[in-house]
Amino acid sequence: MRVTIAGAGNVGRSIARELIANGHSVLLIDRAPTAIKPASVPEAEWLLADACELHSLAEARLDTSDVSIAATGDDKVNLVHSLLAKTEFGVPRTVGRVNHPGNEWLFDDMWGVDVAVSTPRLMCALVEEAVTVGDLVRLMTFQKGRTNLVEMTLPESSPTVGRRIGEINWPGETVLTAIIRDGRGMAPDRDGALEAGDELMFLIDPDHETELSRFLSPRSHIGPPPQEFDLRAAPVEGPTAPVRRSVTVPTGPVAPAPLKVLDEDTPRTGENVPPAAQPAAGEEPDLPLDE
Numbered sequence: 001m002r003v004t005i006a007g008a009g010n011v012g013r014s015i016a017r018e019l020i021a022n023g024h025s026v027l028l029i030d031r032a033p034t035a036i037k038p039a040s041v042p043e044a045e046w047l048l049a050d051a052c053e054l055h056s057l058a059e060a061r062l063d064t065s066d067v068s069i070a071a072t073g074d075d076k077v078n079l080v081h082s083l084l085a086k087t088e089f090g091v092p093r094t095v096g097r098v099n100h101p102g103n104e105w106l107f108d109d110m111w112g113v114d115v116a117v118s119t120p121r122l123m124c125a126l127v128e129e130a131v132t133v134g135d136l137v138r139l140m141t142f143q144k145g146r147t148n149l150v151e152m153t154l155p156e157s158s159p160t161v162g163r164r165i166g167e168i169n170w171p172g173e174t175v176l177t178a179i180i181r182d183g184r185g186m187a188p189d190r191d192g193a194l195e196a197g198d199e200l201m202f203l204i205d206p207d208h209e210t211e212l213s214r215f216l217s218p219r220s221h222i223g224p225p226p227q228e229f230d231l232r233a234a235p236v237e238g239p240t241a242p243v244r245r246s247v248t249v250p251t252g253p254v255a256p257a258p259l260k261v262l263d264e265d266t267p268r269t270g271e272n273v274p275p276a277a278q279p280a281a282g283e284e285p286d287l288p289l290d291e
Contacts, residue, residue, distance in 0.1 A: 001025070004065040004091075006051035006081045007072035008035040011097065015071060016041045029060055052080045054088060062089040069095045070113075075103045079111045086112030116141070136213040139201075148206055149177075156196040158216050166190030171215050172208030177201045 001024045005012045008030035016026045020043045027045040030036060038046050049056035051072070062068065068085035070078035078096045085091040096107045098118035107116035140149040154161060160168060165188050170176065176188045180199035194200075204212060 001066045002064060003027070003067045003069060004029065004060060004062055004085075005069045005071055006030075006077070007070065007097075008032075008037070008046070009071070009073060011073075012069075012071040013037070013041050015069060016044045020044060027060060027065070029056070052077055052084065054084065057084060057089060062091060065089075065091050067091070067093045067095065069097075071097045073099055075099050075106070079106060079113070082107075083112040086114075135217070136209060138209070142203075146205065147203055148209065150202050150204055150209060150212070152200050152202075152213070152216055154194060154196055154198045154200060155217055158194075158196070159218065160194050160216060161196050162193055164190070165192055165194065168194075170202075171211040173205055174208060174212055175203040177203055 003019050003024055004027045005016055006029050008028040012028055012030070016028055019026050020041070025045075026041075026043075027047060028041065029047045029049055029051045031048065031050045033048060036046055036048050038044075047056075047060050049059060051057065051070070062085055065085075068082070068089075068091040070081040070085075072078055072081075075098065078098075082094045082096045085094050093114050094112055095115045095117060096111075096113040098104050098107055098116050101118060104116060104118050107113045107118075135152065137151045138148050139151055141147070142149065165176065178201040179186050179188055179194075180201070181195065181197075200216070202212065
């Protein structure tokens with residue numbers, strides 16, 4: 001297989017060494033003269049050129065490549081190279097390196113990227129995979145986003161603990177591909193049972209990830225009981241009628257008597273209203289608090 005790598009930095013050279021060790025032919029392209037180090041990967045071909053220029057890619061015979069890898073440290077360069085490789089030279093498979101997580105949404109088939117590799121996301125996934133229990137962790141995406149490799153460490157509360165694997169109906173088109181138990185990987189056995197602490201690896205459609213997570217660890221998706229929600233921000237639907245209610249005032253030696261709040265400020269017809277209390281001699285009259 002012939003592979004073209006745009007970007008001859010540390011990442012590009014490392015990829016080249018791995019591919020050459022696996023028997024593939026590799027061409028490294030970089031426009032910086034300081035990046036051209038044939039002695040570092042002597043088995044590879046080297047080309048000093050701009051990986052975003054059509055004439056440079058034609059010189060590199062990109063149309064004869066089976067895979068094109070955009071591995072530079074610049075997301076713009078990686079996107080342009082992938083787009084040219086796919087649309088102008090018909091490369092069957094393109095791989096784009098994502099340097100900034102905020103640009104990940106751009107690396108799709110609209111820009112000619114078949115597989116996007118985000119180093120920050122991959123490192124985050126590996127950390128989560130190592131420390132989380134009961135949470136579904138996405139490790140990798142295949143087939144232009146139609147299939148994901150996900151992992152979950154099975155919690156003790158999972159309803160699948162102790163069940164035969166062959167009796168479990170996984171959600172959607174989920175495929176259990178491997179089980180890691182006590183640090184050792186094993187193929188799923190239909191007659192075997194799942195145990196708490198098992199690391200399960202699945203191939204799954206992204207649309208069924210939430211369903212699988214709920215299936216394996218339902219308690220992690222249960223919200224607080226209704227009485228625990230804060231209702232102060234709940235919307236009020238239409239005007240409500242005044243309600244006659246009592247206000248309880250703390251009792252004590254100096255506490256006033258309980259008050260009643262009326263639903264109307266004005267007295268009703270026929271009601272006797274006691275005269276306003278007059279201040280005693282030498283006392284200041286009470287004023288409203290808002291004045």
